[in-house]
Amino acid sequence: MPGGAFLVGDDVALRPVEEDDLEFLRDHSNDPAIRHPMTFDRPTNLEAQRERFEDMYDGDDVGLLACVDDEPIGYAMLFRVDESAGHAEIAYWLAPEAQGEGYGTEMAALLLDYAFDERRLHRIRARALDTNAASQRLLEKLGFTHEGVQRDEKYVRGEYVDTHFYGLLDEEWVGSEAF
Template sequence: MPGSAFKSGERVSLRPVEPEDDEFLRRHRNDPRLRKPLGEVGPHAAADVAEYREEVVRGDDGVTLLIRVDGDPVGLTFLFREDERRGVAELGYWLAPDAWGNGYATEAADLLCAHAFDERALHRLTARVYEGNDASARVLEGLGFVEEGRLREDGVWGGERRDTLRYGLLAREWRVGQGDAGTE
């Protein structure tokens, strides 16, 4: 059902991406403030956004969810490259610039961690951040992710070669951070 919540927290709710979200996705995936840290080359035409949405909606290696505050879209969070055999997936997220600095990314990513560890029974999540994207690194570190490595000059951010920082989080570490050191 369009608009129904997949998961809800104190301030944010997550729901599947729908065709009605295409304009939001186009506007923000074309915003240079987002394209830079995401490594997007853009700009994206409306048809590109619809194709992207269809690809993530029908993708079978994870889940992509719209982040909403008071019913309005503010970003996306996603699990991708999921490997059920190994119990591993990669976490990602982005927020519209007018939603930055409010803790929405942290809350949304935490909800998706709960889904990954408690409902999908994953063992480990990974994440990537371009060096210099301190806000995104703080989100991960606040959730208990640990920097595990650096891929030198792995990506281009704002026209410059940047290192990619690799982060990881085990289910048991996340549970300790949640005040529940239960078994995996």
């Protein structure tokens, strides 16, 4: 596996993004199946991907490529990390052909293990659009509590949609082995 795995589960490994991965990330960031639920509203090219990921590894944020059998299938990130307050936000996406296989649950669970066990964070936030029922189910399966809704918060495909907000505390996390 290029770059070596950082976090390893039963089926999914999460590893740092390498130069060779930027085309995969660019192509999927532009794919409407990923772009709309993630609310990416601008096209991205290879140079923009390069700049984004060079910046990612300069701070406290963590972005990792999700792989199955050494093949990239998605991306997971821990961002808006506030070490002093002990919280961060999690986001993730899977290539359309990898969805529905349980990979999203495993990659998010691995990242939560890392956030709570290694980074010693206390609270993880997450968001999901009202139109993304799969992501809402994933967050609830992982133990996140639905904390509220911001009405008409995002503009996607010509309409305003609600954003659901979730939170998970370290003492509520059961660990990736449970999934």
